[in-house]
Amino acid sequence: MAAGQASKYFLVEADMLPEIFVKVAKAKELLETGEAQTVAEAAGAVGISRSAFYKYKDAVTPFQDLKRGGIITFHITLRDKMGVLSSVLAVFANSGANILTINQSIPINGTALVTISAETTGMAITGEALLDNLHKTGGVKKAEVLAG
Secondary structure, X not given: OOOOOOOOOOOOOHHHOOHHHHHHHHHHHHHHHOOOOOXXXXXXXXXXXXXXXXXXXXXXXXXXXXOOOXXXXXXXXXXXXXXXXXXXXXXXXXXXXXXXXXXXXXXXXXXXXXXXXXXXXXXXXXXXXXXXXXXXXXXEXXXXXXXX
């Protein structure tokens, strides 16, 4: 994607996707739930190569109904710099999201992992726009929806 160009997302029924995308999502699930301990184990369990997993892992994320319950959980990797978390919280406040929980790890190697769950029913923007705003926030290295 060209520098400065916003990410674009599509909702596509799983049956319409190439099988590799569904298998990568399943492999990620196996790793997240602890059913597989390594990428090699997860990839083998679903019948794909490790290289295929690594090629698509950052681009394939299963969709959970973001309107169901109105709660989205975000997983965000931040640079360990003063004010970055404050900037992230401002993105949520400006969107109209109500933060329910925040969990932050101790910074290691200059980055900290933050998990934020937010009530989204009162938001003035879409969940996709909120995620895009997080990506544009200085000091945010990575932001993704963990659950919704």
